Amino acid sequence: MDPPRALGPQGSGPPYRDGPLTPSERRDYARLRGREALRHRRLRYAAASVLLVLAFVLSPLAVVAAWADSQVSDTDRYVRTVAPLARDPSVQNAVTDRLTTRVVDNVDVKGITDALSNALAKTDAPPAIVDKSHLLAGPLKDALTTAVHTVVGKVVTSDQFAQLWDGANRRAHAALVKTLTGEGSSAVEAKGDSVVLDLGTVLDKVQEKLVDEGYEKAANIPDTDKTIPLFRTDKLDDAQDTMRLLNVVGTWLPVTVVALAALAVWTAPAHRVTLMVAAIGTGVMMVLLLLGLVIARRVYLDSVPTTMLPADAAASVYDTFVRFLRNSTRTVLVTAVIAAVAGYLYGPGRGARFIRSATSRATGATGRAMARSGLRTGATGHWLDTHRRWTTGIVIAAAVVALVLWNYPTAACVALVLGIAVVVLAVLAVLGAASTVDGTERTKDPIGPR
Template sequence: MLTARRFLATLLLLCGLAAVAVGVPSSWAKQSVLDTDRYTEAVAPLIEEPAVRATITDALVTAVESQLSVPDALAGPLRRVVAGVVGSDAFVPAWETAVRSSHEHAVAALRDEGKGLALDDGTLRVELAPLVEALVPRLEAAGIPGASALKRVNGTIELVSSPELATAARAASAVDRWGTDLLVAGTVLLLAAVLVSPRRGTTLVVGGLGLLVVSAVHLALFRRLTADAGADASSTRETAGLVIAALGDGAEGLVLATAVAGGVAVVLGLGVLLVSRRAVS
């Protein structure tokens, strides 16, 4: 009987740790990549970063030049006007609207709910229309010929392309329906292992140590992901690093919660073992 309980406790413990190990990154991907409110909250403030502004400025200048015949003499003034608009407070609402709308369409594409913007290829695109709408009055004031025609421009601009974003998007798509449930299942399995085990103190210690190991591995992986995304010195790669870092804030919170749970389990397990030994002696 004891042997069967030990075997069952060990099996539940291993399954619980495996579920948590998969559930933490899955839950992060689902909440940060697919939740439009959290995504917008994380990405929209990046407009304050010089690297992001530079990337958006380059993309908008390219978009304008592809639609209009801008004389060489106005190329410099065009870039200065665009950079001034992107760096202004008035641009922030347009940027937030573009980020939110683009994400909604990207999620629809990942879920096959309609034709949206591809995200699973690692390319983060932002809709052009809200940004151009904020840009047109300043272009007209600067004397850029044909600027009013830009009001009818649709499409997207590529903010960043990164294999790390592709990894996060594919993971989010794969766990869209059951990502968060894995954490719940893992917690239930670990608690069941403790209840079934004939040596609850030992099971608590081993389970807690397992959670600490899982947390350490996850933290190392998330930090490696952020470092790789921003390894290149170019503004585009720096932007990728900033986006991954912003989305990764929620990941570190989940990792910390897992580590705290592991630490508590170890302390409780040691306490149970100490009480048991004193009772025996």
């Protein structure tokens, strides 16, 4: 907008502009502009700080929520979660012992010894033998326990048991919903302060095997408790309430955390530094989450009585159920480390400049060697060389999209995508340098300080 104009006396004469600012006015103006700019920068830093704190606090919850949501919504992933339990020796031993006890407890050993005493009495056996026949109850029960344990062990350690386990869990995928929300009914149920697994199908298979082995009476074993406890906690109701909330926000909470971090980077005056802070803070929160899982494991093992579930079996159950959560946490941690390192390498630090310069010299020398050998890339290579910033951004964006579209990426997946992106960038740099053999080797920073 043009500065105000003034007219001569009585409105006549040509208009004229105000004169230039005096030195004191310029100093005042510069001081006011600097003060306003500083205030604006402080507001931007304050807003970015608030956004980062929110992102840091919500990041562990986002990882847990995404894990819980995937376990509920993805049947294949849930089956992959519980499948190793059927093949874990400690769990197999616990299931074998529990099923053996259930079967033997339903055998009337006292009735057998009483029938034996009556039979001996009818054959006029010596009274001493008849009176002491009840002493056979202990050895008879031990022998029966050994025999049943052997048969049950064969069933539980067989491939058929693993197939039954996987099939039952696949058909009863609502089990996890029951565990986390306490709603519906399935193979896994929440009873009081315990989470139990219904092994009715397995027990039926054991009865069939006992009959096949010659124990015909096993077919008459009455229905009994066919469950085995997986978890026990006096805070199950609170945990279920928390998991219900996490299931609701399981899809949007991770998106919200990413959006908060991106908005913080965009809001802050120093984008690169803020990106590094966001990555480092997220990495620290992932380390704390891993430590929390270790502490929770100890608390869980201390809360499970050995009479309910042996310590080694309880440890296997916990480790199996949370292993995908650990994998997700490590994946986010590795991604955060890569983002922090990338932010540093794009900065003005001496080490970052040295790495960029050395990389540029190496790719340039390789490209020119190709050109001298006749493998020139011509106009295409020249375009790649002059649009290196664009091609770098496209490759990085493609790597990010690949990780977003990858179902449940692991730390190894992140490393693989990073390796491919680095190789592609190196190849593009070599092709750009191979466009000509003329010119001097680039030693300046191809990116420049950020």
